[in-house]
Amino acid sequence: MTITTLPDRAVVRVAGPDARGFLQGLLTSDIDTLTPDHPLYAGLLSPQGKALFDMxxxxxxDDVLVDVAADRAEALMRRLTMYRLRKAVTIAPTDLVVIAAWDGEGEGHTRDPRLAALGARWIAESGPLADGYTEHRLEHGVPDSADIGEDQLLWLETGADLLNGVSFTKGCYVGQENTARMHHRDKVRRRLVPLHIEAATDTGAILDAAGRSAGTLRSRHGATGIAHLRLEAAGGTLSIGGVPATALRPAWLAGAIAAASAA
Incomplete structure (x- = not known):
């Protein structure tokens, strides 16, 4: 049973009479559904549908607290300020912290909006610090902000559609056209996929059994990595710098991998 602050996260406050309408026109999730008992996972995208910020x-x-990677918080505030124009919105950093809890902890708090199996997640003034969150997250194959990067991957390639990170009914937002087109035409051919890697390796290039490029390793923690991978290659033999690797199939991602492998 573990509860911990996440020191690599920061909290930004978006306030003012126009705050929710402002975010509704920018972000991928439906802000109208945001309540104290129902947090949201969302992205701010480029016009081409690539992920700039996940949050x-x-x-x-009436305020919205934004839980974002700490090293991206200042850039997010600049971006939101650029879009603000004449709207009655204030965007400011806070001293609040992000708390995660799992294995029976966090009772009475909201669940992680991406995946219930990750446990509880909430905002507080302070909290304890414990080890184990990265291992817990990777146990469920969920990528982090560092895996997603900035303006590198299309939002659906990050798994956002499978992790409650996009609404296909809310209407327009930045990057909506390409994101909706990919979804409705079933054109998501690459995704962030967890891997089991059998030994140490220095290269990020992933090859399939035929020696063709299958993707790129985005991060690694112990024997588990997160890769940007061709889904059709996920069911076969993979290697990274000559080291064998196997694509994992967490429950939330298994259907997408199976469908691509069967196509």
Missing amino acids: MLFADG
């Missing part, structure tokens, strides 16, 4: 949103009265 979690928490309601604080």
Whole structure:
């Protein structure tokens, strides 16, 4: 049973009479559904549909608290300010922290909006610090902000559609056209996929059994990595710098891998 602050996350407050409408026109999730009991996972995209920022949103009265990677918080505030124009919105950093809890902890708090199996997640003024969150997240194959990067991957390639990170009914937002087209035409051919890697390796290039490029390793923690991978290659033999690797199939991703492998 573990509860911990996440020191690599920061909290930004978006406030003012126009705050929710402002975010509704920018982000991938439906802000109208945001309540204290229902946080959201969302992205701010480029016009081409690539992920610029991934974030979690928490309601604080009419304000919205944005849980974002700490090293991206300042850039996110600049980007939001650029879009603000004449809207009655304030965007400011806070001293609040992000808390995660799992294995029976976090009772009475909201669940991680991406995946219930990740446990609870909420915003607080302070909290304890414990080890194990990265291992817990990777146990469920869920990528982090560092895996997603900035303006590198299309939002659906990050698994956002499988992790409650996009609404296909809310209407327009930045990058909506390409994101909706990919979804409705079933054109998501690459995704972030967890891998089991059998030994140490220095290269990020992933090859399939025929020696063709299958993807790129985005991060690694112990024997588990997150790769940007061709889904059709996920069911076969993979290697990274000559080291064998196997694509894992967490429950939330298994259907997408199976469908691509069968196509």
